[in-house]
Amino acid sequence: MCCAGSYEDWRPDASQFLASDKGAPLSGWPGEWWLDVRSSNVRRIMQQRIAMCKSKGFVAVDPDNVDGYTNPNGVGLTAADQLSYNTFLANEAHAQGMAIGLKNDLDQLTQLTPYFDFFVNEQCNQYSECGMYAPSKVAGKPVWNIEYTSTNFNKGCPQQATMGMRTILKLKPHVFAIHRVLN
Structure with missing residues (x-):
């Protein structure tokens, strides 16, 4: 949109x-x-x-x-x-x-989870934000993460596996490629 x-x-x-x-x-x-x-x-x-x-x-x-x-x-x-x-x-x-x-607005995630169907984060590995998506995990709603560097993509967050989060690596502007999906 x-x-x-x-x-x-x-x-x-x-x-x-x-x-x-x-x-x-x-x-x-x-x-x-x-x-x-x-x-x-x-x-x-x-x-x-x-x-x-x-x-x-x-x-x-x-x-x-x-x-x-x-x-x-x-x-x-x-x-x-x-x-x-x-x-x-x-x-x-x-x-x-x-x-x-x-996408964004992590501070209101708990309040907004009932209204939204899925969640998108940019660089939760880099900024250690993956754990903030616990309310969406509890609600059974999918979370996608986008990383822009191989280092952050490969690093992952400790919570990422338990969160059921999917991560996409985007290396070029305006071109997404799923090189690997982390569970």
């Missing part, structure tokens, strides 16, 4: 966002700004994106950057704002008959 918590100036629907929808730039990502996820306009655009995914035959969406409240976002987002928005995204995807994955 692309980014649901950030504005990207190259997206086809970029002109639909209001100036007031945009917050601070994302550090290290030119052309990208945090969104004010409380905005009814932002939510309307995300509803349209989810509907577009459904019309193209998608069975699931995996929105990115849904942890703006943990970053210098420029619009004063709170944990409650983010929880409301992420729940909104999950409900919208389910209303369209699609599954939804949660």
